[in-house]
Amino acid sequence: MTEQLFREDSYLKDCEATVTAAGDGYVVLDRTVFYPMGGGQPGDTGEISWDGGSVRITDTRYGDDGEIRHLAAEGANLPGRGTPVNAALDWDRRYLHMRMHTALHLLGSVLQYGVTGGNISADKSRLDFDMEDTVDKDQVTADVQALVDENHPVTCRWISDEELEAQPELVRTMSVQPPKGAGKVRLLEIEGVDLQPCGGTHLKSTGEVGRFQVGKVEKKGKRNRRVSILLDQ
Numbered sequence: 001m002t003e004q005l006f007r008e009d010s011y012l013k014d015c016e017a018t019v020t021a022a023g024d025g026y027v028v029l030d031r032t033v034f035y036p037m038g039g040g041q042p043g044d045t046g047e048i049s050w051d052g053g054s055v056r057i058t059d060t061r062y063g064d065d066g067e068i069r070h071l072a073a074e075g076a077n078l079p080g081r082g083t084p085v086n087a088a089l090d091w092d093r094r095y096l097h098m099r100m101h102t103a104l105h106l107l108g109s110v111l112q113y114g115v116t117g118g119n120i121s122a123d124k125s126r127l128d129f130d131m132e133d134t135v136d137k138d139q140v141t142a143d144v145q146a147l148v149d150e151n152h153p154v155t156c157r158w159i160s161d162e163e164l165e166a167q168p169e170l171v172r173t174m175s176v177q178p179p180k181g182a183g184k185v186r187l188l189e190i191e192g193v194d195l196q197p198c199g200g201t202h203l204k205s206t207g208e209v210g211r212f213q214v215g216k217v218e219k220k221g222k223r224n225r226r227v228s229i230l231l232d233q
């Protein structure tokens with residue numbers, strides 16, 4: 001298994017690591033700062049370099065056994081097993097994912113409806129809400145911006161599966177159930193605003209979201225509103 005350094009510190013931009021497997025266009029390391037695609041957040045991109053070589057990483061995904069695979073272009077030269085490497089992610093892109101991801105938590109706390117889906121990218125992100133009401137874009141923008149400007153601390157902590165089962169109200173997202181079976185679940189807390197299971201990478205305080213704006217609101221069925229958000233780049 002890969003040690004997931006990004007879980008404890010999402011601000012790590014690179015790390016030293018050792019190759020534990022390589023081949024078929026991917027590299028597995030004993031530890032990494034690269035976030036694997038999941039929970040609506042894209043996998044990280046970046047570069048793995050070693051004494052005498054480097055390879056461009058185009059995506060990061062979980063493998064079949066829970067290992068984290070750093071994907072490279074087909075035919076790329078890869079470091080062999082046991083090679084010490086430096087793994088550096090594309091920080092500007094990842095930081096936008098963190099701002100977007102944290103902003104979506106704020107959006108979900110302003111629009112108190114069930115969430116049926118979501119997607120994050122560096123230039124635009126969205127949540128789908130189980131709601132029939134119309135969305136007042138200006139009001140929601142102002143409400144979220146106020147939460148940003150109040151600069152609430154954002155922290156993570158772990159609770160056991162049993163503790164989570166005793167508090168089902170923590171799980172607001174209906175389509176994305178938190179991963180269970182590992183014995184513990186990661187809780188994301190935006191102090192005074194939001195508390196829910198989440199495995200993604202977040203900011204350390206809401207102020208870093210910056211300028212927030214509700215973009216398009218689309219009607220995707222009678223009880224589904226797709227709300228897109230934009231941030232200053």
Ligand SMILES: [Zn+2]
Pocket residue numbers: 101105188198199200201202
């Ligand atoms: Zn999250």
